[in-house]
Amino acid sequence: MGGSSGIGEATATLFAATGAEVTITGRDQARLDQAAARVGGKTTAHRMDATDPADIDAFFAQSGPIDHLVVAVSGSAGSGPFAELDLAELAAGFEGKFWPQVRILRAALPRLRADGSVTLITAASARAAFPGTSGLAAINGALEAMVPPLAVELAPLRINAVSPGVVDTPWWDRVPAQQRQALFEGLAATTPVGRVGHPADIARAIHSLATNGFITGVVLDTTGGANLATGR
Numbered sequence: 172m173g174g175s176s177g178i179g180e181a182t183a184t185l186f187a188a189t190g191a192e193v194t195i196t197g198r199d200q201a202r203l204d205q206a207a208a209r210v211g212g213k214t215t216a217h218r219m220d221a222t223d224p225a226d227i228d229a230f231f232a233q234s235g236p237i238d239h240l241v242v243a244v245s246g247s248a249g250s251g252p253f254a255e256l257d258l259a260e261l262a263a264g265f266e267g268k269f270w271p272q273v274r275i276l277r278a279a280l281p282r283l284r285a286d287g288s289v290t291l292i293t294a295a296s297a298r299a300a301f302p303g304t305s306g307l308a309a310i311n312g313a314l315e316a317m318v319p320p321l322a323v324e325l326a327p328l329r330i331n332a333v334s335p336g337v338v339d340t341p342w343w344d345r346v347p348a349q350q351r352q353a354l355f356e357g358l359a360a361t362t363p364v365g366r367v368g369h370p371a372d373i374a375r376a377i378h379s380l381a382t383n384g385f386i387t388g389v390v391l392d393t394t395g396g397a398n399l400a401t402g403r
Contacts, residue, residue, distance in 0.1 A: 187212030322388030336394030
């Protein structure tokens with residue numbers, strides 16, 4: 172879910188390279204078709220607006236059995252200093268990420284293989300304690316808090332999450348290029364691995380959780396050690 176660019180597309184590419192039959196979803200059919208062509212292999216593209224409950228229900232109503240579900244849908248609202256944070260924007264942040272991921276998981280349950288897997292994509296903001304990210308922490312933290320109880324409740328279905336740090340994806344396109352580059356360079360200088368993440372880094376973490384049948388209830392930090400560098 173959310174496979175037309177960035178982390179979602181990189182994950183689809185990795186699964187396809189291993190011979191999996193892959194389905195990617197997103198709002199824009201043209202972008203999905205282009206992504207499917209890049210992903211290659213046995214990949215199909217289905218338009219689905221993850222913020223529309225009717226679209227979600229319609230997709231899973233026609234879906235066949237699913238071995239592994241990766242939910243990479245994300246919004247961009249909800250950041251900013253708390254004293255100035257527009258609460259309508261925070262609500263929009265939940266509508267763009269938290270509720271779509273929850274609705275997708277609920278709708279997918281009848282189609283998921285009993286011992287298959289679900290991997291949610293959250294973000295390191297859930298626990299990073301950086302100023303200006305309290306709204307993002309609330310959105311991603313809410314998703315992460317659900318992972319352990321869901322892993323127990325829905326067993327043997329495995330429920331995990333990957334929590335990326337800063338990753339160079341189209342999510343950052345709203346930041347002017349020069350400012351974005353300076354931000355990435357500053358973050359890289361304080362991160363043990365010396366760089367920001369790439370979509371393929373996160374894709375490998377997702378693939379590992381999805382295909383290892385002995386891992387469940389885990390939120391896997393994939394931050395390049397940024398959380399260690401800040402002491403948080």
